[in-house]
Amino acid sequence: MQKDPSHAVLITGSTSGIGLAIAHSFARAGYAVMLHGLATAEEGRALCEEFSRYPGSAGFSSADIASEAGCAQLVAETREAIGNPAVLINNAGVQFTAPAHEFPADKWQQILAINLSSAFFLARDLLPAMRTANWGRIINIASVHGLVASEHKAAYCAAKHGLVGLTKVLALENADCNITANAICPGWVETPLIQPQIENIAREQGVDIESARAQLVGAKQPLARTTSPEAIGELALYLCGKFAGTITGAALPVDGGWSAQ
Numbered sequence: 001m002q003k004d005p006s007h008a009v010l011i012t013g014s015t016s017g018i019g020l021a022i023a024h025s026f027a028r029a030g031y032a033v034m035l036h037g038l039a040t041a042e043e044g045r046a047l048c049e050e051f052s053r054y055p056g057s058a059g060f061s062s063a064d065i066a067s068e069a070g071c072a073q074l075v076a077e078t079r080e081a082i083g084n085p086a087v088l089i090n091n092a093g094v095q096f097t098a099p100a101h102e103f104p105a106d107k108w109q110q111i112l113a114i115n116l117s118s119a120f121f122l123a124r125d126l127l128p129a130m131r132t133a134n135w136g137r138i139i140n141i142a143s144v145h146g147l148v149a150s151e152h153k154a155a156y157c158a159a160k161h162g163l164v165g166l167t168k169v170l171a172l173e174n175a176d177c178n179i180t181a182n183a184i185c186p187g188w189v190e191t192p193l194i195q196p197q198i199e200n201i202a203r204e205q206g207v208d209i210e211s212a213r214a215q216l217v218g219a220k221q222p223l224a225r226t227t228s229p230e231a232i233g234e235l236a237l238y239l240c241g242k243f244a245g246t247i248t249g250a251a252l253p254v255d256g257g258w259s260a261q
């Protein structure tokens, strides 16, 4: 098994959507990849098998990172499978929409734990080895909702704005060790996460899924196209490449002009 830490990456929430696309980008580039997400051991094995066509090794963890203990479990399983990762990509995230005055407390706690606190715990645990190696990359998959707000997304917006703030602190604290920290802030990306929102519009307005998708995207983005998960994967890879060494503390929108308004 390859255990070259300078080419090892942990991507949270990489069994699906954006995280999975990021994993493919890094694996194609030769990285050993730690796959992670809420999937069965059998699904994890199948995913590793799929990644065996790439040059680097692949490991899998199904740790639930909604708690500090779950994050510690993920760190331990990652070190066991691919060594200390030089690149950490905090991507796992969940969504729930409701007006703030009706927002259930358990949903608030869950979104803050998964979308924000896990990024802190994982960075805290992996940074010492990055600092010793004098190189590291932390990429937080935030959202345009880390830059602007939308109705009914109190917890999501709070978590993503928090993630952008955390990114800046990590960038400042670790610049002395050639470690960069950046946030990517996508608008609408075509993944399972946005399906319920598309289906809600279709149901409420009695339109087909295509019209509902166009309505969802066009309502916020001047450039009314969804971003592909692969585009986020390639941007994350660029941030680890030789031309991105001075990009740090940034929150990069990939949002069809949403946050330019």
Ligand SMILES: NC(=O)c1ccc[n+]([C@@H]2O[C@H](COP(=O)([O-])OP(=O)(O)OC[C@H]3O[C@@H](n4cnc5c(N)ncnc54)[C@H](O)[C@@H]3O)[C@@H](O)[C@H]2O)c1
Residues within 6 Å of the ligand: 012, 013, 014, 015, 016, 017, 018, 019, 036, 037, 038, 039, 062, 063, 064, 065, 066, 091, 092, 093, 094, 114, 115, 141, 142, 143, 144, 185, 186, 187, 188, 189, 190, 191, 192, 193, 194
């Ligand atoms: N899809 C979009 O339009 C969009 C836009 C902006 C930002 N984002 C962000 O991108 C990230 C990925 O979103 P996606 O659309 O690919 O979502 P997705 O639903 O396709 O995938 C989410 C991943 O997170 C994992 N996950 C969820 N809860 C977990 C937990 N408790 N423990 C461990 N893993 C858990 C899932 O297993 C899955 O692998 C999220 O942080 C999301 O907020 C998505």
